[in-house]
Amino acid sequence: MIRGVQSMKKNEMSVQSELRDSKKGRNRFSIVTASMLVISVAVLTSGCSGEKKEGESASPSAAASTTVPAALPDGKIVSSPLTLSYFVQLSTNRPSGMNSLNDMEAYKELEKITGIHADFKHPTAGQEANQFNLMLSSGDYPDVIEWNWNSYPGGGQNALKNGAIIKLNDYIDKYAPNLKKLLDANPEIRKQISTDSGEIYSFPFIRNDPYLLTYYGLTLRKDWLDKLKLEVPTTIEEWHTVLKAFKEKDPNGNGKPDEIPLLFQKGKMNWGNDILNAWGIRNDFYLDTATGKVQYGALQPQFKEFLTTMRSWFKEGLIDPDYAATDDKQKNAKVTGDLVGATEVTVGGGIGTYLAAMNGKHPTFDLVGAPYPTLKKGDKPALGQQEPIFNGLGAAISKNNKHIIETVKWLDYKYGEKGAMLFNFGIDGKSYTMDNGYPKYSDDVMKNKDGLAFGVALTKYAIPFGAPISQDKRYMEQNAALPQQKNALTTWMKADNRGWLPTLSLTADESSKLAAVMTDVRTYNDEMFDKFIMGAEPIESFDKFVDRLNKMGLQDVLKIEQAAYDRYLKR
Structure with missing residues (x-):
């Protein structure tokens, strides 16, 4: 029995900085423990049916297309119009009147190029987690589901096991040359987007430059x-x-x-x-x-x-x-x-x-x-803010998708040179112009006449902070264009971040146990933090505080975390 848990913030990762505000992080545990949600009937059914062996991932629907579409002379993916349903959150940081990603210039252009139309299913703001779980419980999955899979009980690997989404490794090797090239050239990216058993379950949002990981x-x-x-x-x-x-x-x-x-x-x-x-x-x-x-x-x-x-x-x-x-x-x-x-x-x-x-x-x-402070003058700061290359946000293909190959090619387009330019910068001549090989955002983005902030104005044209995409460093260079911003980023990046844990995969059982313990641990820790700071609780009570945390089961959770980290090292 799988207990669905999910909570999605803001913001951010939003212009990247706003999304990240919401993500502080945005951390997988704060997401998991934020709310205990409804049981997913569809997940339970597929996970307990007994028809699929333990550890076996979902296979594509028998009705799904398995024949390679013929190459088309105009470069389109399909010879006749194709619509794919697509579940994804709609950022609150968007221009007034923008009610769907279909209103974004990049997606309009993508449809012209590929011949594929996206029928976006945007959950109501503030109800994203509930509507995600209701979608799963209905079994009526859209073709593509874009979500932070770290917040799915057991992560993306459990979504595979439970039959909600499909394994992508073979499809990427055969039909996603842009993403495959990126993964072959960057083994660490492949490691981070894979499960402990090596399965890839989504087309990921990737930030592969240190300049993009600190904000x-x-x-x-x-x-x-x-x-x-x-x-x-x-x-x-x-x-x-x-x-x-x-x-x-x-x-x-x-x-x-x-x-x-x-x-x-x-x-x-x-x-x-x-x-x-x-x-x-x-x-x-x-x-x-x-x-x-x-x-x-x-x-x-x-x-x-x-x-x-x-x-x-x-x-x-x-x-x-x-x-x-x-x-x-x-x-x-x-x-x-x-x-x-x-x-x-x-x-x-x-x-x-x-x-x-x-x-x-x-x-x-x-x-x-x-700079992040130290105790001794001259020491290097430790554990400054830094995001992982892959934070769990990815576009997965559901088991109900009947056009898998076309979908893979469509999603892969964003990782290619033209697709990356389109979704990082928008439309040449409108949202950016090339200046000696450098894509410079236009005044409509940088100095919007309606007073729109950079991230809001850019969302009219492009979305360099969603999935699937490999974010371009030149986006952040202009998002943080002021000298004070550039200097701050350079300063904040000078930290020893080896102590940050990578994104770990938990089994469904581990996820359930962790959530049950950490909900109480975080609540108690949060309450005692304020009491210690404000003087309502004497510092002398610290040992009792630690003792209670341990009695809540924190040592058992540390064993879960250690096991997950050890598995990660073996990927």
């Missing part, structure tokens, strides 16, 4: 630092000095003690790890690179040291006393209200948005990205 970090008011003659802090001690100066020396110059030295939001400070990584751990699962063992941050003695420091900062008034109740709208108001000295941001939706909002309103307002 988030700490920023400070550079004009405040300059006014107080302070340098960008690099250690916890230097951070304390800067924050204390922000509080006491009236850097906003209004004669009032109203500055908020450091603002973190609920759900981001305790899971974002922007300060905690100075102690070399995360408040989540991570890899101890010295031992090769998976650990959980809240169990470590360093976590107590971190809490002690944060408690001291909070008591001194260096952390916003209302951080636990501050939402995005309130945070934006505080930052643009000239009150916040330091906070965590994305490079696009944070630095870019704030600089644009204050342009012409505050003549000296400026931001600077800060």
Whole structure:
């Protein structure tokens, strides 16, 4: 019996930065434990029918096309119009009036080129997980399902086992030359998109450049630092000095003690790890690179040291006393209200948005990205923010698809040179122009006359942050075009990220056990975090806190994580 669990955020990975906001990460465990959803009748039926051997993946429908379509003189995939149904979320970061991806110029052009029309099935915003599960329970699968398969119980490998989607390895080898070329040239990509047994279940969203994997970090008011003659802090001690100066020396110059030295939001400070990584751990699962063992941050003695420091900062008034109740709208108001000295941001939706909002309103307002802090001067920061090459988002072909070969060719088009240009940059002459071989976004994207943000304006033409696609570095270079953005990305990338775990595959049983334990663990950890920081719980109670986490079953979950990581290494 499989218990369906799913939760989808925002944003992001959105312009990539917005999607990523939502993804902080966006982490597979926060997704899995976010909500326990309905049982999927279709999954249960196929998984318990007894007609398919254990571990055997779904075979294509007998009615599916297995004959290779003849080559067509005009380059089309089909000789007569073909419609494929396609389930995919529709980003909220889109122009007004755009109600379907069929309204996007890239998909209009793709239909002209290939002869294939996509009948998009967009779930209602806020109801994505429920409608995904209802779709599965109905057994009425669309031809293509684009989803973050890490949030499917047991991951993509279990969706294969349960018969919802089909194995793609042979189809990729025979009919997807663009993706095959990419995988052959990049074994690490193949490793990340495969299951532990080597099966490929989706056409993936890929970011294969370090510049694309980091988008988030700490920023400070550079004009405040300059006014107080302070340098960008690099250690916890230097951070304390800067924050204390922000509080006491009236850097906003209004004669009032109203500055908020450091603002973190609920759900981001305790899971974002922007300060905690100075102690070399995360408040989540991570890899101890010295031992090769998976650990959980809240169990470590360093976590107590971190809490002690944060408690001291909070008591001194260096952390916003209302951080636990501050939402995005309130945070934006505080930052643009000239009150916040330091906070965590994305490079696009944070630095870019704030600089644009204050342009012409505050003549000296400026931001600077800060390195992830360390305890000792000169040490390299550890565990900065970094996404995996493949985060689980992919377009899978359902078992009900009767035009598999045509679908494979259609999806593969995006990985080719022309398809990659089309979906990363849009239409030549409209959304971009070539300048000495470099695709430069047009003013309609970069300086939209209606005031649309970069990511929103671009979505009219292209979608370089969905599946299937290999994202182009030149997209991010222009998304983060301001000097402050470029410098922040360069700074945030300078971290030792070997302790980040790759995307792991869990069996259905492991996924169910993990979800059952981690839902309670995260709730308790979250509650105690605030109590420790605010002084409602004495730091001396830390050992009792750890003991309770272990009694909740956290050690059993660590064994599951370790087993999954060991399997990953053997892929």
